[in-house]
Amino acid sequence: EAGVTQSPTHLIKTRGQQATLRCSPISGHTSVYWYQQALGLGLQFLLWYDEGEERNRGNFPPRFSGRQFPNYSSELNVNALELEDSALYLCASSGEDRGRGKLFFGSGTQLSVL
Amino acid sequence: GNSVTQMEGPVTLSEEAFLTINCTYTATGYPSLFWYVQYPGEGLQLLLKATKADDKGSNKGFEATYRKETTSFHLEKGSVQVSDSAVYFCALTSANQAGTALIFGKGTTLSVSS
Numbered sequence: 001e002a003g004v005t006q007s008p009t010h011l012i013k014t015r016g017q018q019a020t021l022r023c024s025p026i027s028g029h030t031s032v033y034w035y036q037q038a039l040g041l042g043l044q045f046l047l048w049y050d051e052g053e054e055r056n057r058g059n060f061p062p063r064f065s066g067r068q069f070p071n072y073s074s075e076l077n078v079n080a081l082e083l084e085d086s087a088l089y090l091c092a093s094s095g096e097d098r099g100r101g102k103l104f105f106g107s108g109t110q111l112s113v114l
Numbered sequence: 115g116n117s118v119t120q121m122e123g124p125v126t127l128s129e130e131a132f133l134t135i136n137c138t139y140t141a142t143g144y145p146s147l148f149w150y151v152q153y154p155g156e157g158l159q160l161l162l163k164a165t166k167a168d169d170k171g172s173n174k175g176f177e178a179t180y181r182k183e184t185t186s187f188h189l190e191k192g193s194v195q196v197s198d199s200a201v202y203f204c205a206l207t208s209a210n211q212a213g214t215a216l217i218f219g220k221g222t223t224l225s226v227s228s
Contacts (some may be wrong), residue, residue, distance in 0.1 A: 004157065033215050042159075042220030044202065056215055090157060104173060105150075105157030 002049065003073075004106035006091050012112045013081050021076040021109045025093030031055075031072040033094075033103060034066060043109035049074055078111070086113045118204050120219035127194055127226050135222045136190040137178075137204035145206040147171075147180050147187040148216070151202040161189075161202070166210040173217045 005024045013019050025032050034046040045058035051070035063079040072093075078085055088110050092103035121136040139145065147173070149161040162171030167182035178189045187204060204219040 011135070024210075040220070043218040045215050045217065048215045058215075092158075101159055102163070103158075105159065107157045 004091055004093050004104050006089075006106040006109050008109060009107070010112070012108045012114065014114050015083060016079055017081050019078045019081060019085075019111055021078075021089050021091075022109070023072070023076070023091030023093075023106060025072050025091075029084070029093035029095045029104070030072050031094045032068055032072065033091045033092040034074070034076050035092065036060075036087045037090055037108070039083075043090065047076070068090045081113045083113050086111060101112055116145065116217050117204055118217055118219035119204075120204050120222050122222070124223040124225055125176055127224070129196055129226055129228050130193045131226075133189070133191040133194045133198075133224065135204075135224070137171065137187045137189065137219060139184075139185050139187065139204075139206050141206055146176070146191060147156065148205040148207075149176070149178055149187070149189050150203045150218070151206060152221070153222075154200070194224070196226050196228050199224055199226045 004056055005037050007022045015029050016061050022048055031050040036046055039095045047066050048056040066076040068074045088108040090105055090107045090108045093105050117140045119138050146165045148163045150158040151161045152158045153177050162173040162195050164175040164180035167180050170179045176191045180187055201221045203221045205216045207216050
């Protein structure tokens with residue numbers, strides 16, 4: 001069974017540009033979570049999608065947005081990139097245990113903003 | 115709001131040493147508690163969990179006991195191996211808030227040498 005897959009593995013952008021990160025959950029999982037792992041800050045919760053709807057959002061500005069598609073895959077969009085957006089972005093999925101803590105993580109997209 | 119505080123690393127040990135990584139939490143309601151591990155180059159994976167007070171989670175020789183009186187969930191292992199070198203994250207989710215995703219601590223890096 002394939003795990004959570006994220007693409008691209010690495011992404012290099014310049015300030016002011018937009019970045020799009022993609023995530024495919026484990027087959028059968030309907031919930032997708034996005035986290036930002038910045039150096040020294042640990043994992044910060046960004047967004048949670050379930051059944052195509054945004055269920056919860058962390059303390060991030062509106063230029064961080066996303067969506068979930070009918071096949072449950074998800075995109076994270078970051079507009080007007082800033083240097084401090086450089087981080088590892090992790091996607092996770094969960095199935096029937098959604099919202100209760102057992103998440104399956106992908107290996108992440110390393111975003112570098114120059 | 116809910117939060118998790120972990121001891122700062124890095125923690126450097128020799129093989130077969132005893133490991134303790136401290137974790138304390140602040141939460142409303144009745145949270146479930148988790149330890150996730152991130153091996154080099156990989157995504158996070160669930161190590162163990164406990165869903166109510168006095169529960170002990172265990173896996174791969176690691177243990178943690180949910181202590182409500184001290185709001186703690188310290189991770190322990192009696193004899194570490196080089197292969198345990200990784201980043202360890204303590205996390206919680208609140209059982210009465212279906213809309214809340216996992217809240218993570220900042221992570222503790224463990225380095226085990228032979």
